[in-house]
Amino acid sequence: MSAQVTVSVSGSPRELAAGTTAADLFADDRAVIVARVDGELRDLTHELTGGEEVEPVTAADPEGLAVLRHSTAHVLAQAVQATFKDARLGIGPPIKDGFYYDFDVETPFTPDDLKALDKAMQRLIKDGQTFRRRVVTDDEARAELAAEPYKLELIGLKGGNGDAEGADVEVGAGELTIYDNLNRKGEVAWKDLCRGPHVPTTKMIGNGFQLMRSAAAYWRGSEKNPQLQRIYGTAWATKDELKAYLDRLAEAERRDHRKLGTELDLFSFPDEIGSGLVVFHPKGGVIKRVMEDYVRNRHIEEGFQYVGTPHITKGGLFETSGHLPYYADTMFPPMQLENSEYYLKAMNCPMHNLIFRSRGRSYRELPLRLFEFGSVYRYEKSGVVHGLTRVRGLTQDDSHSYVTPEQAPDEIRHLLKFVTGLLSDFGLDDYYLELSTRSDDPAKKDKFVGSDEDWAKATEVLRTVAEESGAQLVPDPGGAAFYGPKISVQAKDAIGRTWQMSTIQYDFNQPKGFGLEFAAADGTRQQPVMIHSAKFGSLERFFGVLVEHYAGAFPPWLAPVQAVGIPVTDDHVPYLNDVAGKLRAAGVRVEVDDSDDRMPKKIRTHTKQKVPFMLIVGDDDVAKGAVSFRFRDGSQDNGVPIDDAIERITEAIRTRAQV
RNA sequence: GCCCGCUUAGCUCAGUUGGCCAGAGCAGCUGUCUUGUAAACAGCAGGUCAUCGGUUCGAAUCCGAUAGCGGGCUCCA
Known part of the structure; x- marks a missing residue:
């Protein structure tokens, strides 16, 4: 025994x-x-x-926390089916920061429904229900879940390739299991097809959960399928962690570039122009110009030549490049002119190819590096346009390096060093690399052009260079452009969110399509490889990320107004104008606030406008030939001699320091 | 593109179950005050309630369409 x-x-x-x-x-x-x-x-x-x-x-372990979230999703589903008898179950996996569960219901959930469901969940949790695992055969599961059509579909998929995101938490590759939720009396209160595992009792969910929002989502992630109603929730091991998460959300909202863009008068999206089309106001224009000046100079330092190309072109160019068959529906429809179809430019590379092809090229010219600020227009679907991060008109700092296949690794190394240096100058020091490759799925193979060998070779070159850079490298199968694989740099901002910024793409297709060639040393004509690279990516998106990264408090070199003079009384204005004149002569963007406002009001105004240096002057300062610094955080440094003050400001600008 | 929600002054928001000329704070303008580290005081001006159509004796409020925005889904060369 x-x-x-x-x-x-x-x-x-x-x-x-x-x-x-x-x-x-x-x-x-x-x-x-x-x-x-x-x-x-x-x-x-x-x-x-x-x-x-x-x-x-425990829930301190990421996998344990996922179990807790998954169990919370079950409690939600039980609450939904208790409240809405006709709700059919989709899937309910744990996700980053929480969980969701999809339901097929007659009418979408309202905010009031969510409140009621939250309460119903509290009751179930208090009841201390236990989860009981039960192995079933396919037929038993089909019988028990006869009323759940989506679950039946999943049973049919069991062990298949879990093509629906999250479906594998319901049915694993092995045996089929059902989890019963037993109430205090030991009765089965609810059950769900689920692979598990689960927390032993709902008590462990405690108070660390909250329903967040509802939204529609396509069943099994395909827009060809019906839409289910998804409820998102968050769940944590403790109430404190829940609060910390909600605080993080509030912080992200505080930094939202759309909000700060209005408050700081940086840019707007006039309805009259159209969705996804931005106008930069003077203050935003300063930042944009500083970014442009920086990246133009850096390109020239790195051996690029600045070129310029038009915003529209005849369609034939995009047929040659191969874009039109793949992306016609994300391009603005063509204009009919003089028996030709003209398209707004959606990418710059074809035009750069024409510059390359405009005359015979020698191997001695390679690497040939062309760069421009290319304005491109993309007809993004109406539901995806979002602030500056997803627009319909954008500026790419786009470059193309034409190299021999042998030169490619060095050029990619060169570009990678360039972009990481750029990110660091803009205060984005924390990043990882992503290697986007062709999909292995044969069904999706026709999204990608070129032979298996070419893809393998190109991918290998990128992988090797990325790995030797020492940065973390994350695979992204299926994420490649149709013409070749890419490395993208995913930068982490001040609150830990990652953004795709720079990209480096290896392209063996377009040189072929355009018939690009150069004369090699032996007199033969050979085909170059082109390497696409965008450093900011989209100037607009990078701008938006910078706003959020700095929460609008830009380092002085980027700040639209770098210093503002604040007189204690009107009498001090001439003195401040004099100081401002000296600063302007030193290249500083400075203003003197000679408005009728009181001095404390001016401090408030310019603190809210996040001006890095406030220079306050009263009788004491005039007497000493000095100014008094006040910074955005409220700290002060009084009585600084004018020359020292100028040096301090110009030094901060020159070194791109944050203050 | 799909689902849900939102749209009142430059900005942030009030506007009870449809009922006299639609309100506030900030910003703006005009005065008075001459002031030492996050809001001096007073006055003025500003809205065809997103647009168009409908229901009603009467619509910011109810219904429909369109546009824009937001949250998701799908997508993102």
Whole structure:
């Protein structure tokens, strides 16, 4: 009866009675929510049979937290079906920061529904329901879930390639399981097809969850399928962590570039112009120009030649480049002129190819590097346009390096160093690389042009260079452009969000399409490889990211107004004008606030406008030939001699320091 | 493009179940005050309630369409 088995618990051997569960093993630690048994997460009710490696898992563990969120999703689904009898279940996986669950319901959920569901969930949680795992056959599952058409569909998919995001949390590759939720009396209150594992009791969900919003989502992620109603929620191990998360959301809202863009008078999107089309106001224009000046100079320093190309072109060019067959529906429709179809430019590379092809090229000219600020227009679908990060008219700092295949690795190295240096100058020091490759899925192969060998070779070159850079490299299968693989730089902003910024793409297709060639040393004509690269990517998007990264408090070199003079009384205005004149002569963007406002009001105004240097002058300063600094954070440095003040400001601008 | 929601003055928002000339704060303008580190005081001006159509004796309020915005989904060369 009392047979002993041996398991390894967190590395040390333990003798246990046969039939001992993980719950027995970790009974003294209430924070344990599941067990990792031989590397697989298991319910605590899992019985140990001897020989396993067992570890406790708490919600502090990312996988444990995912289990907690998944269980919370189940509680939500139970609450929904209790409230809306006709709701059919989709899937309900854990995601970053929370979970969702999809439902097929007659009418979409309202905010009031969410409130009611939140309450219903609280009740279920208080009830301390337990999760019970039950292995079933396909036929049993079909019988039990006869009323759940979506679940039935998933049963049919079992073990297949989990093509629906999150579907694998419902049906695994192995046996099929149903989880029963047992109420306090031990009755089955609800059940769901689910692979598990789950927390032992809903009590562990505690108060660390909140329903966030509802939205429609296509069943199994395809717009060909019907839309289900998705409810998003967040869930954490403790109330404090929930609060910290909600605070993070509030912080992100505070930094929202759309809000700051209005408050700081940087840009706007006039309805009269159209969706996704931005106008930069004078203050935003300063930042944009500083960015442009910077990147133009840096390109020239890095051996690029500045070129210019038009905003529209005849369609034949995009047929040659191969874009038209792939992206016609994301281009603005053509204009009919003089028996030709003219398109707004959606990409710059074809025009640069024409510059390359405008005369014979020698190997001695390679690498030939062309660069411009290319204005491109893309007919983004109406639902995706978003502030400056997804627009219909944008400026790319776009370059194309024409190189021999042998030169390609060096050129990619060169570009990677260039872009990471640029990001760092703009205060984005934290980044990782993403390698976007062709999809392995044969069904999607026709989205990509070129032979397997060419793709393999190009991918290998990018991978090698990316790996030797020492930066973290994340694979992105299927993310490549149709003409070749790419490395993109994903930069992390001040609050930890990542943004795709710079890209470097290896293209062997367009040189072929355009018949580009150069005369090699041996007199033969050979085809160059072109390497596309955008450093900011889109100037507009980069601008938006900078606004959010700095929360509008730009470092002095980017700040639209770098310094503002604030007189204590009108009498001090001439003195400040004199100081401002000297600053202007030193290249500083400075203003003197000679308005009728009181001095404290002026401080408030310019603090809110996030001006980095406020220079306050009263009788004391005039007497000493000085100014008094006040900074955005409220700190002060009084009585600084004028020359020192000028040096301090110009030094901060020159070194791109933050203050 | 699809689903849901929103749209009142330059900005942020009030406007009870449809009912006299639609309100506030900030910003703007005009005065008075001459002032030392986040809002002096007073006055003035500013809105065809996104647009168009409908219901009604009467619409900011109810219905429909369109546009724009927002949250998601799909997409993102």
